[in-house]
Amino acid sequence: MAKDFNKFMSQLQETNQTLDFFCDFTKIAENVEDIKLSLCILNSLIGAPDMRKAVEAIWKRDRSAFNIMDILIAVRSEGKKKIINSSGDCVVLDSLFTSVDGVIEYLNDTGLTEIFQNKKIKDLVDYVFGIETGLDTNARKNRSGHIMERTVAKTLDKNGIHYRQEVYSSEWPAITRVLGDDKKRFDFAIETATKIYLIEVNFYSGGGSKLNEVARSYSEIAPKINSVQGFEFVWITDGIGWKSAKNKLQEAYNIIPSVYNLTDINYFLQKIKIKNHGM
Numbered sequence: 001m002a003k004d005f006n007k008f009m010s011q012l013q014e015t016n017q018t019l020d021f022f023c024d025f026t027k028i029a030e031n032v033e034d035i036k037l038s039l040c041i042l043n044s045l046i047g048a049p050d051m052r053k054a055v056e057a058i059w060k061r062d063r064s065a066f067n068i069m070d071i072l073i074a075v076r077s078e079g080k081k082k083i084i085n086s087s088g089d090c091v092v093l094d095s096l097f098t099s100v101d102g103v104i105e106y107l108n109d110t111g112l113t114e115i116f117q118n119k120k121i122k123d124l125v126d127y128v129f130g131i132e133t134g135l136d137t138n139a140r141k142n143r144s145g146h147i148m149e150r151t152v153a154k155t156l157d158k159n160g161i162h163y164r165q166e167v168y169s170s171e172w173p174a175i176t177r178v179l180g181d182d183k184k185r186f187d188f189a190i191e192t193a194t195k196i197y198l199i200e201v202n203f204y205s206g207g208g209s210k211l212n213e214v215a216r217s218y219s220e221i222a223p224k225i226n227s228v229q230g231f232e233f234v235w236i237t238d239g240i241g242w243k244s245a246k247n248k249l250q251e252a253y254n255i256i257p258s259v260y261n262l263t264d265i266n267y268f269l270q271k272i273k274i275k276n277h278g279m
Helices: 005-010 025-034 038-045 052-073 091-099 100-110 112-117 124-158 173-178 209-226 240-255 267-276
Strands: 083-085 088-092 164-168 185-191 197-205 231-238
Touching: 005 240, 025 038, 025 091, 025 124, 038 052, 038 124, 052 091, 052 100, 052 112, 052 124, 088 091, 091 100, 124 185, 124 197, 124 231, 124 267, 173 209, 173 240, 209 231, 209 240, 231 267
Parallel strands: 197 231
Antiparallel strands: 083 088, 164 185, 185 197
């Protein structure tokens, strides 16, 4: 197949997002389950006419229940988030949960006291499930890459091609020598009778400086790997985000012999099947 960069660019897909991209409800449910007991205890604050009295009652029973209150304002502090307290001091958010006065300050100043007393929240378990769903959107960027890996894996499975995932360069001394001290992890490795293909896959629906860095990095890695007899570097990438880094992608495309997208990946599969024939 003759390489055609303009055709390659015209084939880039707008998105690789399936419906399971948006929320990882399994992880969300697990996060809520981990703190469910504390949330159930804190439910007694809802509708409490005297908030201090309600807080003191919980404090005497199980003060550790307050340790998870940062999630009520959609924060995962884990002892790192700093705020300015009512005295004007810079303190760690979690430090407010070490005394009744601190808890009351937290509830009053965040507005949760008013929310609880007016019963604008009915159940903290359901409320936090909603918060966790919102926070989970921050993980979507990472999921896009995982979806691309899953798509490629399904394509390989469908074509009966054996592969391994998350393979490190340290497996092969010859590759380690050409790459130097950096331990490189490849998304896929496919071994045929005559060649081992080390594969990176990614998808970019939006632009950014990272695309230029990825293209530059692979442009440096590919010639080193390809210089080792019996090895070839393969890059499978897609997404209209590359239109914002077209020049850098074109440089990489001209340097790396094996660059494919989700449309022309079949050419790579044909090559693999030919190499595997007679194994």
